[in-house]
Amino acid sequence: MLLCWFIQLLLFSSPAQSDLFTSIGQMMDLLMVEKDLVSSLKDYISAEEEKLQRLKQWAERLDVLSAASSEDPEGFLGHPVNAFKLVKRLNTEWAELESLVLTDMSDAFISNLTIQRQFFPNDEDQAGAAKALMRLQDTYQLETSIISSGQLPGSEDLPRSVLTVDDCYDLGKVAYSEADYFHTKLWMTQALRQLEQGEASSTVDTATVLDYLSYSVYQQGELLAALDFTKRLLELDPTHQRANGNLKYFEYQLSKKKKAEQIDEEDQNQKGDQANEYLPERRKYEQLCRGQGALMTPRRRSRLFCRYFNNQRHPNYLIGPVKQEDEWDSPYIVRFHDIASEKEMEMVKELAKPRLRRATVHDPQTGKLTTAQYRVSKSAWLGSHEHPVVDKINQRVEDITGLDVSTAEDLQVANYGVGGQYEPHFDFGRKDEPDAFEELGTGNRIATWLLYMSDVQAGGNTVFTDIGAVVRPKKGTAVFWYNLHRSGEGDYRTRHAACPVLIGNKWVSNKWIHERGQEFRRRCSLQPSG
Secondary structure, three states: OHHHHHHHHHOOOOOOOOOOOHOOHHHHHHHHHHHHHHHHHHHHHHHHHHHHHHHHHHHHHHHHHHHHHHHHHHHHHHHHHHHHHHHHHHHHHHHHHHHHHOOOOOOHHHHHHHHOOOOOOOHHHHHHEEEHHHHHHOOOOOOOOHHHHHOOOOOOOOOOOOOHHHHHHHHHHHHHHHHHHHHHHHHHHHHHHHHOOOOOOOOOOOHHHHHHHHHHHHOOOOHHOOOHHHHHHHHHOOOHHHHHHHHHHHHHHHOOOHHHHHHHHHHHHHHHHHHHHHOOHHHHHHHOOOOOOOOOOHHHHOOOOOOEEOOOOOOOOHHHOOOEOOOEOOOOEEEEEEEOOOHHHHHHHHHHHHEEEEEOEOOOOOOOOOOOOOOOOOEEEEOHHHHHHHHHHHHHHHHHHHHOOOOOOOOOEEOOOOOEEEEOOOOOOOOOOOOOOHHHOOOOEEEEEEEEEOEHHHHHHHHOOOOOOEEOOOOOOOOEEEEEEEOOOOOOOHEEEEEOOOEEEOOEEEEEEEEOOOOOOOOOOOOOOO
């Protein structure tokens, strides 16, 4: 079984992979890699222990002989057998012992490690995973102490994993390398707190953390805090050259201020200005992801219903109607329940997993596909001809929506990574950007079908930032909406986003249906008339 998995990994993985952090599905392979390495390491340890045991037994046997011979060396050698065995030992057995000592028991382990190393994450993955934690921290307003303790919302039933001093320090260093002094301060402060609580570290000391802290708070305009951290650093290391230079500089800067209270007031004003400059949509997006700011009023809720939907155009749904739930009234967003079986969804995942690549977006300037920090996931495209399950799902979309899927894009399967998200975007192409779908020759994206193929313990909601709607992932359900008005103009109310996944593994598949072929198919409404 392990051999089959390893062959598959060789076939579908490339050396020196990057962007592994953008897909939890692919990261699961890393667990198998590590499990195999742990097993190999144990074999190496056992081999070393066996080798040492043989050496120990040899030494004990010789120790007994040495003790016996030292009492009466002449008498001992007077026995011809003892004389023969001494010559034999020195001539052959000590050479065998030398060979045993020189035998490198690590060869098998090092060989396996070398093979597996090509599947390891790289520095880009580590930095990406670190920035993902900070993204979750910001979006869900999590304290560093909560993340460090592993007590994340939704993780109550999962094995708890904590961040050590070294982990917090490394997170701070990633932020520092990105000139993100806000998060540098947060994580270096957490590292300092854990050091002061007595946690041991093999790589970092208090002076190093204080050095990072003094510079990061200075970069944020907090001169008093920078001076305080510098003084604390010099108490630990009075000869610290950079700290001595910074001390003079910070004191000079503070001497230009009349009162320390003025500094505090200016700092507060500066923070207020930064908050006002924060993008309104970004703020709304994060609020909706936290479950705040949703515009689901009692009046609107009264207009939303659940029903059995029997597509009169298709006999299958007259016999077995689909469970339909209204998610929003205008624009109309509808959810279909139990739309795909467990077996179908697992097959789609298995087909997609070997092909998963970093998800791309259309560059509004060039119209070309490119990766972006605001979309953290991996995706793969599946055509109808590739497997009967894909063809069956596509046909189901056509049967339920009444729209022609022959001009639709292939089924896109996406798996989100650590803190995986897709910030606010439109599915349709706008007039102010190059025609992203011109090469398809099928017009704009008229509608979106979004199938949730996993449950998510925390986070991962689909939110519509313009209208304040929140749609939660539910395995086996599909959400549908029109992206275009009947005039062909884009419906800007459909701007939506995938919230960062806080806990869990999010799998979705999208079917983007295009205008061509829908000229006489689009219904007046998916909503019943009465």
